[in-house]
Amino acid sequence: xxYQPNTPDRYNRxxxxxxMFLSLGANCVLIFDVFIAxxxxxxxxxxxxxxxxxxxxxxxxxxxxxxxxALCYSGQxxxxxxxxxxxxxxxxxxxxxxxxxxxxxxxxxGMAPEREPLIALSPLLTDGYVVAxxxxxxxxxxxxxxxxxARW
Amino acid sequence: MKNRxxxxxxxREWSQAELAGQLxxxxxxxxxxxxxxxxxxxxLAFKIARLFAMPVEQIFDDGAHVGEE
Numbered sequence: 001x002x003y004q005p006n007t008p009d010r011y012n013r014x015x016x017x018x019x020m021f022l023s024l025g026a027n028c029v030l031i032f033d034v035f036i037a038x039x040x041x042x043x044x045x046x047x048x049x050x051x052x053x054x055x056x057x058x059x060x061x062x063x064x065x066x067x068x069x070a071l072c073y074s075g076q077x078x079x080x081x082x083x084x085x086x087x088x089x090x091x092x093x094x095x096x097x098x099x100x101x102x103x104x105x106x107x108x109x110g111m112a113p114e115r116e117p118l119i120a121l122s123p124l125l126t127d128g129y130v131v132a133x134x135x136x137x138x139x140x141x142x143x144x145x146x147x148x149x150a151r152w
Numbered sequence: 153m154k155n156r157x158x159x160x161x162x163x164r165e166w167s168q169a170e171l172a173g174q175l176x177x178x179x180x181x182x183x184x185x186x187x188x189x190x191x192x193x194x195x196l197a198f199k200i201a202r203l204f205a206m207p208v209e210q211i212f213d214d215g216a217h218v219g220e221e
Contacts, residue, residue, distance in 0.1 A: 010169065013178035066193045067181035147180070150189035 008063055016056055016064045023053025024140035030133050071146045078142025079135050154213045158186045160204050175199055
């Protein structure tokens with residue numbers, strides 16, 4: 001058998017699965033941190049774990065095994081669905097704002113509407129950090145769901 | 153996809169971890185294949201077939217029978 005450096009053994013492979021669950025927990029901690037500020041050390045450790053989990057899934061999935069890749073694929077599906085739902089929300093809001101603005105302009109001789117556009121109403125939804133955390137959460141949840149479903 | 157992996161493994165008195173070690177996959181992968189929740193790639197299916205010295209179709213059954221269509 002040819003020598004393949006850095007080939008993961010069974011222990012490394014199983015650690016990758018456990019690491020993804022650890023990252024899921026760490027992601028929950030970070031979401032919690034958005035609402036109730038946690039000590040910096042907790043935040044840094046949790047963030048490191050989430051970033052590590054995403055790097056394992058993104059860059060090293062093919063080195064683990066087929067099954068790990070399949071679970072990552074499931075997580076990716078959840079994330080892509082989340083992005084679609086997020087953009088759909090924006091689409092509805094932007095559509096409403098456009099319609100309202102046009103209607104207001106027609107009914108008031110070209111004046112701009114006074115109310116804030118809906119699209120600017122939710123600061124959490126436009127905070128890049130929170131949005132990234134939410135999509136990372138969806139990824140880990142998709143991974144965990146597929147993994148747990150395979151056990152029973 | 154149905155398969156006989158659990159039976160073949162039990163006949164040889166191997167644990168899931170031992171089989172996983174021989175196939176270079178994780179124990180979770182062996183469990184998912186045995187329970188039919190994950191279909192192995194073509195490469196892994198051939199590896200399993202070689203390990204048990206049997207044709208792939210004697211281990212895995214996709215439910216389609218040749219000659220019936």
